[in-house]
Amino acid sequence: MIIMIEWLSRLLPTSKGVAVLTINDSIVNTDKRRRKATKDLLKLWTGACIILEVGRVIQKIVTRTSESLISISKTSFAIYFGGIMLAVFTVFAWRYFHSEYSPLERWQLELLLRRFSETTDLLGRSDNEVKQTQSIRWEYQVMKHTTMVKLFTGGHVSLENEHDIGRRLLAFMNKETTRYWEMITVEYDTGKVQLHFTHESEQRIIVDRLDVMPRSESLNIPLSSRFSWTDRQPMGLIVGPTGSGKTSLLKSIIIGFLANDKNNVVYTIDGKAAFLSVAMSRIGKVATDGKHAIDLTAELCRVMEKRYEQMNANYDSERDQVHAKLFHQGGILLVADELLALVATMQAEDKELKSAERLYPKLYKNLLALIVKGRQASIYVIISGQMMPASILPTEARSSLGMRISLGRTSLQQAQEVFGVSNRELPTVDTKHYGGLIWLDGLNWEGPKAFMPPMYDDKALPFKATLTELAESRGGGGTPQDAGGGEHLPVT
Structure with a gap:
């Protein structure tokens, strides 16, 4: 039978x-x-x-x-x-x-x-x-x-x-x-x-208008026709040399995050004080030096603790959900671009300071707290740079980064630092068309996969102008903020 x-x-x-x-x-x-x-x-x-x-x-x-x-x-x-x-x-x-x-x-x-x-x-x-x-x-x-x-x-x-x-x-x-x-x-x-x-081969997505990005209270940013950055992997690492498409990927992620929920907020650390710092000052807080980076991350840690207090206020509540779903106040994304350049400068300054006054340990302490504890408070962190040696981002922080992306050619050292494997075990990448490797935690992958990162179309969707438009639609007035730290935005 x-x-x-x-x-x-x-x-x-x-x-x-x-x-x-x-x-x-x-x-x-x-x-x-x-x-x-x-x-x-x-x-x-x-x-x-x-x-x-x-x-x-x-x-x-x-x-x-x-x-x-x-x-x-x-x-x-x-x-x-x-x-x-x-x-x-x-x-x-x-x-x-x-x-x-x-x-x-x-x-x-x-x-x-x-x-x-x-x-x-x-x-x-x-x-x-x-x-x-x-x-x-x-x-x-x-x-x-x-x-x-x-x-x-x-x-x-x-x-x-x-x-x-x-x-x-x-x-x-x-x-x-x-x-x-x-x-x-x-x-x-x-x-x-x-x-x-x-049976469908992966297709690159083109970000040329806001409505291509999904709306959701949950983290959901498409990276290609097959891969998405979700709250399964709320913390991310992106590495890649100049010209590998890293900036285009960051633009796509930032615009996607802001379009995902009108209450979402982006904080930015730009270690080279370049294009990203000027652009992001139109809609969120920006830090370009060690002191302001410490202040910015410290503020985010305070916000995180407040959000935990909100979630735990009702002692008898059985709802085990992230802050954004419980209170509908949006998520917070911290983008730390060119972190290596910033840390190198901070470590050079630290040599002239006493141990208790050194800057980088304070920044690392704040970053580690956000990376390890931020998910439940709907606070997400993306760290990016041309390379990310273990001396800058130790194992305890790196192991908590559920999304890891390497663009361009991946060296032996980079394969070990980003994915923990030899580059002989990595799939072939189409570097001529800005291809890369991606690892997404929580999907039981046996190793990183080749993927085509999104292409941000600056002509169809000018990045700075779009940020200004988004700021105005949220009541921010579109006024550029101080690139050294910016005015304090109300963050719930």
Whole structure:
């Protein structure tokens, strides 16, 4: 009964429902049973046709018909061979539409998953001969833009092999089919692996008007057709040399964040006091030196503590949500651009100061507090620069940065500092078209992925003019603020 229900779940080629496939034997044994069943059906059909022919001959003899018995034989042979040809055609059509060349992905997946299970020996014995996987179950669903595949291992597959299934299945499907497969997400649970695939190659998004950005109280900034910066990864790191597209990416993120919610606020630290500091002074507070950077981050820490007090004011409240969703007052984004340049200057000044008066430890303390504790208070931090050595951003802060992006060529040192892997393990990047690498925490990726960052169209959406327009729409008057620290904006 269960086998019949599973077969029916896989029968319709265009169904949007979940198909179930339980595998408890090898393909060789399955094929043996199929061949035996085919032989038995052929014998049954031959026997039925012989009985039919004998019955007709007897009928003609009994009724003493004048019709020749040979004509009866021709009809019987036509029925016999016609039935066989129809069966052969049906089998070949079924095999084709269930093969790796099938245009019907739902039927194609059945064979792929059977072959993958055999290739990876999911039904074989483990090192311990006592334990043997009796069966595995696949569930899969073909949707408009994605394909969901879920494997239930029954707990008999080792944890190491279980966590390697996503990578191996992706490589297998790209090898066995003519379609392009890309794994979007993979999630692991005890005895279960769930994967989402797509056939669509990543497309660069162009930020040329405000309405291309989604509106939401949750952090949701599209970075490409496939990747988005969300509150799963509220803290980010962006590195890249001059000309790699870092400024264009920062512009897209800032405009996207301000368009996301009219209550959102952006604070800026610009270590080189360049374009970004002048532009961002139109809508938010800006710091370009060590002292003002400390003051700005200290103020944000006070705002964070106030927000925590608001969230914890009701002792009996069961609502465990971020501040923006609880109080609808928007989020706060701190962009620390060219942090290395700022820190280098601060550390040079610190050499002439006493230990208690040194500037950088104070800035780092504030940044670390915001990075570690800011998410619940809807405070987000993005740190960017041409490079980010561990001496500037130690491990305890770097490990809390859930979004990490490297634009342009990634050196061996940068691969270790940003992603914690060798650059030999990194995918190929299209550096000619400002490509980069991205790592998003919380999606169970096995490593960083190549991606095409957004392109900010300055002609269609002038950055400074857009910031002024946004400031005026929020009642800010669009008056540029002091680039050294700016006037204090009311922040809830």
